[in-house]
Amino acid sequence: MNAMTQSGLSTATPALQIEDLRKSFGKAEIMRGVNLSIGAGERHAVIGPNGAGKSTLFNLITGRFPPTSGTVRLHGHDLAGLAPFQINRMGLSRSFQITNIFPKMSVFENVRCSLLWAQGYRYSFWNMVNRSRALTHAAEEILEQINLTNRRDLPAGVLSYAEQRALEIGITIAGGANVIMLDEPTAGMSHSETDYIMDLIRRVTENKTLVMVEHDMGVVFGLADRISVLVYGEIIATGTPEEVRANPKVQEAYLGAVLEADH
Amino acid sequence: MTDTTLHSSQPRLITLGGALPWLIGSLFLLVMPQVFTSNSAITIMNQMAITIVFALSYNMLLGQGGMLSFGHAVYMGMGGFMCVHFMNYIEDYSLPIPLPVLPIFGGLFGMGVAMIIGSFSTRKAGTIFAMISLGVGELIAACSVIIVAFFGGEEGVSGDRTMGPPVFGIEFLHQIEVYYLTAFWLVLSALLMYLFSRTPVGRMANAVRDNPERAEFLGYSSRWVRFFSFVAAGFFAGIAGGLFAINYEIVTEENLNLVQSGSILLITFLGGVGFFFGPILGAIVFTLLQSVLSLQTEIWQLYLGLLFVATVMFFPGGLAGVIMMHTLPFRLGKARLLLRPYVKTLLPALIGLLGTAGGMEILYHLRHAALGENEMSLYWISFDSHSVLPIAICLLTAAGGFWLAKRNAPELADAWHEANTPNGGVA
Ligand SMILES: Nc1ncnc2c1ncn2[C@@H]1O[C@H](COP(=O)(O)OP(=O)(O)OP(=O)(O)O)[C@@H](O)[C@H]1O
Ligand SMILES: [Mg+2]
Numbered sequence: 267m268n269a270m271t272q273s274g275l276s277t278a279t280p281a282l283q284i285e286d287l288r289k290s291f292g293k294a295e296i297m298r299g300v301n302l303s304i305g306a307g308e309r310h311a312v313i314g315p316n317g318a319g320k321s322t323l324f325n326l327i328t329g330r331f332p333p334t335s336g337t338v339r340l341h342g343h344d345l346a347g348l349a350p351f352q353i354n355r356m357g358l359s360r361s362f363q364i365t366n367i368f369p370k371m372s373v374f375e376n377v378r379c380s381l382l383w384a385q386g387y388r389y390s391f392w393n394m395v396n397r398s399r400a401l402t403h404a405a406e407e408i409l410e411q412i413n414l415t416n417r418r419d420l421p422a423g424v425l426s427y428a429e430q431r432a433l434e435i436g437i438t439i440a441g442g443a444n445v446i447m448l449d450e451p452t453a454g455m456s457h458s459e460t461d462y463i464m465d466l467i468r469r470v471t472e473n474k475t476l477v478m479v480e481h482d483m484g485v486v487f488g489l490a491d492r493i494s495v496l497v498y499g500e501i502i503a504t505g506t507p508e509e510v511r512a513n514p515k516v517q518e519a520y521l522g523a524v525l526e527a528d529h
Numbered sequence: 530m531t532d533t534t535l536h537s538s539q540p541r542l543i544t545l546g547g548a549l550p551w552l553i554g555s556l557f558l559l560v561m562p563q564v565f566t567s568n569s570a571i572t573i574m575n576q577m578a579i580t581i582v583f584a585l586s587y588n589m590l591l592g593q594g595g596m597l598s599f600g601h602a603v604y605m606g607m608g609g610f611m612c613v614h615f616m617n618y619i620e621d622y623s624l625p626i627p628l629p630v631l632p633i634f635g636g637l638f639g640m641g642v643a644m645i646i647g648s649f650s651t652r653k654a655g656t657i658f659a660m661i662s663l664g665v666g667e668l669i670a671a672c673s674v675i676i677v678a679f680f681g682g683e684e685g686v687s688g689d690r691t692m693g694p695p696v697f698g699i700e701f702l703h704q705i706e707v708y709y710l711t712a713f714w715l716v717l718s719a720l721l722m723y724l725f726s727r728t729p730v731g732r733m734a735n736a737v738r739d740n741p742e743r744a745e746f747l748g749y750s751s752r753w754v755r756f757f758s759f760v761a762a763g764f765f766a767g768i769a770g771g772l773f774a775i776n777y778e779i780v781t782e783e784n785l786n787l788v789q790s791g792s793i794l795l796i797t798f799l800g801g802v803g804f805f806f807g808p809i810l811g812a813i814v815f816t817l818l819q820s821v822l823s824l825q826t827e828i829w830q831l832y833l834g835l836l837f838v839a840t841v842m843f844f845p846g847g848l849a850g851v852i853m854m855h856t857l858p859f860r861l862g863k864a865r866l867l868l869r870p871y872v873k874t875l876l877p878a879l880i881g882l883l884g885t886a887g888g889m890e891i892l893y894h895l896r897h898a899a900l901g902e903n904e905m906s907l908y909w910i911s912f913d914s915h916s917v918l919p920i921a922i923c924l925l926t927a928a929g930g931f932w933l934a935k936r937n938a939p940e941l942a943d944a945w946h947e948a949n950t951p952n953g954g955v956a
Contacts, residue, residue, distance in 0.1 A: 328746065350745040360746060368739040379736045383748030387729035389757055394727045441747065 279342040281306040281445050281475035282327065287336035289319075289326055289499075296322050297333070298499035304492075306341075306444075309476040311486045314496035320479045321363050323496065324449050327477075328360045329353045340445065355383065359443035363450045363479070365430045367437060369423030373414050376422050376433060377440050378405040384441030405440070411466055412436040428459050435463060445475040452482060464489060487511075495519070550806075551720060558712040562705055571704045577816040578708075578715040579772045584797045584808035585722050586765035591794070592802030593726055594758040595738030596651070597659045599790055600666025601766060606785020607642045607669075608635030608767025610679060612774035616688030628693045628701050629710050632771030639767020643760045651755035654741060658755075666787050673782040685781025688774070701775075711772050718765050723805055725761055734758045795837050801847025810848045828893050832886065858948035866948045870941035874934050881930025883908070887923035 289297035329350040452460040590596040612635040650661040673680035741751035800811020822829035
């Protein structure tokens with residue numbers, strides 16, 4: 267049905283298109299009709315108070331939970347019923363708010379495993395992973411970027427918190443997906459670590475679509491092309507940083523307090 | 530070492546460091562029958578080789594894939610039955626299939642069964658997988674008395690390995706010929722299983738074991754990754770079954786029942802699931818203990834059981850884990866520090882264990898020997914098992930040994946700490 271989207275229309279098709287997305291856990295309606303369209307190559311931030319449903323939105327988009335109703339399209343393809351691995355193969359990669367790595371494997375192995383599918387190895391049992399220089403090189407390059415080269419052979423589980431966060435991001439970006447979703451990538455990092463990681467994120471998402479949950483307003487306003495504000499399962503505003511900052515609804519519901527505290 | 534030759538875009542397939550353990554292992558297998566020449570020794574070595582293949586295949590599930598199976602003997606047993614049937618076909622129809630290739634049929638059959646079972650059992654790991662493996666194990670064992678044509682009922686299926694076409698004049702009449710056949714398959718299977726662990730799907734098996742959910746967000750279906758490991762494990766278990774059929778020329782329900790499945794779990798755990806060579810150690814130690822202990826004592830299973838419990842409780846990394854714990858002291862050049870404390874702690878502990886075992890042997894003799902037969906022999910000493918003195922000596926030795934070991938244990942703990950601290954670290 268999407269034969270045309272490949273060619274001429276692809277620039278016009280949004281990277282992500284979400285229509286009336288709803289999710290209930292039992293009786294609690296957590297996602298209450300979200301509509302959002304994120305263009306290809308856009309850097310989009312999702313902000314909102316604790317418990318607003320930002321992580322849930324990520325989980326619904328990436329196939330971790332099935333939505334109660336509504337649709338999510340990735341480059342025009344409906345994601346309904348697809349498993350996370352199928353969505354990932356379509357070029358979407360995400361990180362987790364709570365670090366989600368392979369604790370018993372070495373740091374290097376963590377990164378290499380995240381490259382395998384993207385580099386076309388699939389379920390092959392006739393290749394040796396350590397025979398491919400390209401694979402090793404790519405993994406080492408990622409380690410270099412996330413500053414973990416000197417931790418290469420340690421089990422990931424023994425890294426410090428900040429190092430594990432960096433690895434989490436490394437695993438997410440390694441495969442070179444063109445839509446990258448980061449759930450609070452800098453949570454718990456120091457100022458200098460945050461600066462470093464944000465710089466890295468800016469570099470690796472060049473010409474890609476980035477969707478990011480972030481609490482640090484300085485980071486959000488510096489990086490995002492557009493911002494959506496999610497409050498109690500609804501997007502109350504979407505727009506450029508300036509528009510969102512000026513939006514009275516946002517100021518009332520959420521931002522005002524933060525901005526005042528900042529100044 | 531840092532040679533970057535121009536032409537090769539790929540690292541060497543074989544490096545000296547990588548090949549050395551395999552060369553040493555193969556050499557070892559070659560000369561062993563020259564050292565231990567008796568028929569019974571060769572029988573034990575054959576048993577060992579078969580168990581190694583089986584345990585390595587089991588560890589593809591448990592250690593590498595994080596799948597706790599209570600029914601892995603099914604795939605070995607099925608491979609075994611298939612092979613023994615093949616032996617009979619070869620005899621009945623004079624098929625030109627030489628005996629040494631037979632295990633491949635066992636492997637393929639084990640693999641086929643694993644594909645069927647794995648198609649639903651690998652959907653989930655953890656408890657669900659374990660329960661399904663148990664159920665399937667029970668089911669197949671029950672089938673063996675129903676489907677007599679394949680399983681041969683109670684007495685199983687037997688064959689004659691010497692009926693095939695001779696290979697270079699070898700008819701496999703002698704144990705030693707079977708030994709070399711088995712050893713060949715052992716090296717080949719172990720090598721293939723090792724290489725499997727280095728492939729993309731083998732690496733992802735570890736990832737899925739550690740964190741199946743995250744693997745899904747990297748493009749891999751945890752379920753399919755488990756399935757591939759499961760099928761590969763079924764293949765090598767089938768090879769082990771084929772080797773069993775060739776060695777013993779009979780396969781029965783006992784080869785695929787839950788007892789067998791349970792013991793391969795214990796053997797693998799004893800050797801250590803965390804390292805590739807762990808199951809090899811487990812199989813060697815277990816087979817040795819089984820064949821040596823069972824000659825010495827009636828209650829050898831009790832000792833094995835205690836050994837397993839001790840392993841699970843105190844050394845969850847198994848024998849391989851204990852060995853690998855010592856790499857750091859060796860690298861720091863401080864392993865020497867451990868020698869004295871080891872002797873001072875382990876020797877009394879060993880004496881304590883021997884005393885305890887003596888006590889148990891006497892009690893067992895007391896209860897189970899024929900009436901009037903009071904004389905027993907233990908540690909090359911004959912005495913009256915009904916008198917108090919021997920058991921008193923045993924218990925005192927046990928108490929004394931353990932007391933000494935406990936007294937010296939802190940010294941060992943200190944030495945261990947010291948041996949693992951780099952020089953210049955806190956003393
Ligand atoms: N699996 C689940 N089952 C039941 N309730 C859930 C589940 N996941 C999330 N929730 C609920 O949904 C609401 C939104 O949670 P979510 O984690 O999406 O918020 P968030 O915006 O990411 O918050 P934070 O800023 O704290 O990360 C919370 O009230 C939470 O308790
Ligand atoms: Mg969240």
